[in-house]
Structures are given as structure tokens and as C-alpha cells.
Amino acid sequence: MTEPLSRRQVLALSASGLCTALAAASPLLAQSATDPIDTVKALLATTQEAREAAFLSARLKRLFATQRQRARRADGPLPGLDFDFRCNCQEEEDNWKQTLRYAMAARTERTARVTVKFKNFEEREATYSLVLENGKWLVDEIQHQGGEPISRTLQRRE
16 A cells, blocks of 8 residues: 655655656747857757747748748648758758757847758758847748758749
8 A cells, every 4th residue: 555645745746747847848938038049959959840930030930921821822832842941851860959069150139140060861051040039039041051041942932
């Protein structure tokens, strides 16, 4: 027969559950007012497309929304965006996120550029441009090495 839990044990278990819940939600909480790298890390940690918008600037959200409308009208995929824009890939190598390396390339009071290097079948590099909006650093542009800016891709009509 088991002993009933003490008040202290119940509180400890409750605190443990809260910590677990907060850890699971941490990517959404990581839009930082102080560190643009934290925002990029949180975006790359997301696994669901619906959560990505929380890390995007108003300008980039508008471009995605317009492109989604085009896709719905054409009853097809997003024009020009048949890949994961975060890694510029269609397929992901196992554990590629463990190879992510971040560096602050430039920063002003309201803008920042974060360079991300990683290996996903080959060495890759991307530059994330961020803006400070409503007290949070948000991604305003993504430029993968050798590719065009995501904002230009989102303006394609086919």
C-alpha cells in the first residue's frame, strides 16, 4: 500500500510539471527583446508551420499571407516556395539542428543580422535579418548562401 503524498511532495510535483510545460513552450517565449540570436534559435527550433509566424515581422507575415492567397486561388502550392525556408531544404538530415552555429553579424538599436552555419547534407549558411517590432526581435528577411532573399521568393507569381 502506498503512502499518501505530503503537501511538500505535491508542490514539488506541481512545480516540476510547470517547468516541463514551460520548457515545451519555450520556443514561443523566446522572441527576445534583448538578443536577436534567441529569436533565430527559437524559429529554427519550431516544428509546426503555424508557430513560425510568431517569429516573423509584420512585413514578412504580409508577404506569406499574400503568397498563401495566390496558392489558394491557383489551388496549388505556394509559388516559388516548395522548400523549408528556414533551412533552404526539402529534406532534412537526421540531427541537422545539432550542427547549428550562430553569430551576430551586425546590430543597431532597431535592426540586426544573424549568420547561421549548419550542415544539412552539405555545409550551409544563412543570414537572418531582424527588426525590433513591439519590443521583440522578429525575422524580417532570410538570405541563404547562393539564393535569393525570401521576400523576393514570396513575390513570385508562379
